[in-house]
Amino acid sequence: MTIKIASSIRSADLSMLREEIDRCEVAGPDLLHIDIMDGHFVPNLTMGPCVVKKLRPVTKLPFDVHLMVTHPEHFIEPFADAGADYITFHLEAESHLDDCIEKARRLGVKVGLSINPPTPIEKALPYLDRLDMLLVMSVNPGFAGQGFISEVLSKIARAREEIEERGLNTVIEVDGGITDQTIAPAAKAGAEIFVAGSYLFKGGDMAEKIRVLKELGVSGQ
Ligand code: DX5
Numbered sequence: 588m589t590i591k592i593a594s595s596i597r598s599a600d601l602s603m604l605r606e607e608i609d610r611c612e613v614a615g616p617d618l619l620h621i622d623i624m625d626g627h628f629v630p631n632l633t634m635g636p637c638v639v640k641k642l643r644p645v646t647k648l649p650f651d652v653h654l655m656v657t658h659p660e661h662f663i664e665p666f667a668d669a670g671a672d673y674i675t676f677h678l679e680a681e682s683h684l685d686d687c688i689e690k691a692r693r694l695g696v697k698v699g700l701s702i703n704p705p706t707p708i709e710k711a712l713p714y715l716d717r718l719d720m721l722l723v724m725s726v727n728p729g730f731a732g733q734g735f736i737s738e739v740l741s742k743i744a745r746a747r748e749e750i751e752e753r754g755l756n757t758v759i760e761v762d763g764g765i766t767d768q769t770i771a772p773a774a775k776a777g778a779e780i781f782v783a784g785s786y787l788f789k790g791g792d793m794a795e796k797i798r799v800l801k802e803l804g805v806s807g808q
């Protein structure tokens with residue numbers, strides 16, 4: 588599997604988002620991860636579709652939109668219109684998940700389902716066949732800069748096993764606390780896309796950090 592990096596702009600200097608995205612594009616991640624928080628599903632707020640729409644022409648990087656919202660059914664269309672490539676919503680949301688999957692599919696975006704650290708992976712397995720991506724949270728969502736919860740490794744491994752057994756193309760993304768210390772075990776467990784926020788943006792050479800993460804990810808596999 589090719590190791591991919593999704594840089595999470597939540598950790599960018601938001602006073603100069605365009606410059607930060609330019610900096611990202613030069614550094615060469617595979618995806619731009621955009622965290623959407625509604626102040627209800629998680630105790631924090633970020634941005635809405637109007638901001639994402641304005642950012643769309645700024646970069647060629649695919650937009651990996653992570654909806655941490657209670658009612659994703661209201662936001663799938665606005666974010667698809669805003670230019671999202673992937674739209675991921677949570678298994679724990681108060682929505683009819685089948686309808687959300689259908690809606691995203693109809694709009695031609697790639698569909699992701701995310702699962703929080705305390706939720707058993709078995710709850711996500713019935714959806715795998717209809718997903719492009721399973722996003723396993725390795726922190727409780729809401730804030731950047733938290734520590735990786737290593738208990739989720741067995742959930743990644745279980746999902747990977749199921750994907751292989753069923754011969755699916757569903758990719759596993761892991762989000763939260765990804766650093767040079769945590770990427771190898773997550774890759775070993777079977778993840779292939781790694782969201783990195785604070786690790787990439789907190790200073791230093793972003794391109795070099797992406798290179799290091801990819802190298803460690805490959806060696807962990
Ligand atoms: C957490 C968000 C993450 C976060 C990752 O609620 O979903 O995408 O921005 O940030 P780090 O890499 O700092 O944990």
Ligand code: ZN
Nearest residue numbers: 622653762782
């Ligand atoms: Zn995220």
